[in-house]
Amino acid sequence: MTSHSQLPPCSILLLAGGRGQRMGGQDKGLVQWHGEPLIAHLHRKTRPLTNDLIISCNRNLEKYAHYADQLVHDDEAGFPGPLAGIHAGLKVARHSHLLVLPCDVPRVDEALITRMRETAMQHPDKPLMLRHDEHWEPLLCVIPVALLGEIERAWNEGERSPGRLMRKLGATALQCPDNDPRLANLNTPELLSAHNTVSD
Secondary structure, eight states, X not given: OOOGGGSOOOEEEEEXXXXXXXXXXXXXXXXXXXXXXXXXXXXXXXXXXXXXXXXEOSSOHHHHGXXXXXXXXXXXXXXXXXXXXXXXXXXXXXXXXXXXXXXXXXXXXXXXXXXXXXXXXXXXXXXXXXXXXXXXXXXXXXXXXXXXXXXXHHHHTTOOOXXXXXXHTTOEEEEOOTTOGGGOOOOSHHHHHHOOOOXX
C-alpha cells in the first residue's frame, strides 16, 4: 500500500451539519462515544493526513473550530442536506481533491482512507464512492474540486442527492467487504451502544 505521504495532498471534509433527527435533535458530531465526541474520533484519524481539514457544521461553531483548519456551513437555512455541506467544502478546499467522511463513522481507519485516496488517483477526474453490500455510500467519497461547477449547476437545478449526482458524474466504486465494521454508521443512541469497542 502507498504511504499517505507519497500521495498528492488532499483536503478532508467532515460532515457534522445535519439536523440529528435520529439522535433526538442532538448535534451528532458532539455526541459522546467512549468518552469523546464523535468528531474527536474522526479528527484523530484524519488530522495526520491533511493540512486542510474542513468541518461542515451549522451549530456549535466554537466547539468544532478546535478540530478544523476551516469551518463551513450551509448557504441555506433549514438543514438542506449533506450535499449542501459537500458543496460548501468544495468551495474552500485548498487541494485538487476533497475526501468526505460523515461524523458518525468513528470506526473508519487510516488504511481505508488511504485506499480511497489511492483509488481516486487512478481516476482523477471522476468522483469515487465506497460500495458495500451492493449499496453505494455517497458520504464516504473523494471528489475532484474541478467538478465544483457541475455540482453547483446540479444544485441550482434542484438536485439534493449526493449519490445520484456523483453517479451522473461517472463515479467509480471502491468495493468494501460486506458488513465492513469500519463503515458502521452510528447515527442512533442504540447503535452507539451496540458498537462498544474502539478501533483506533
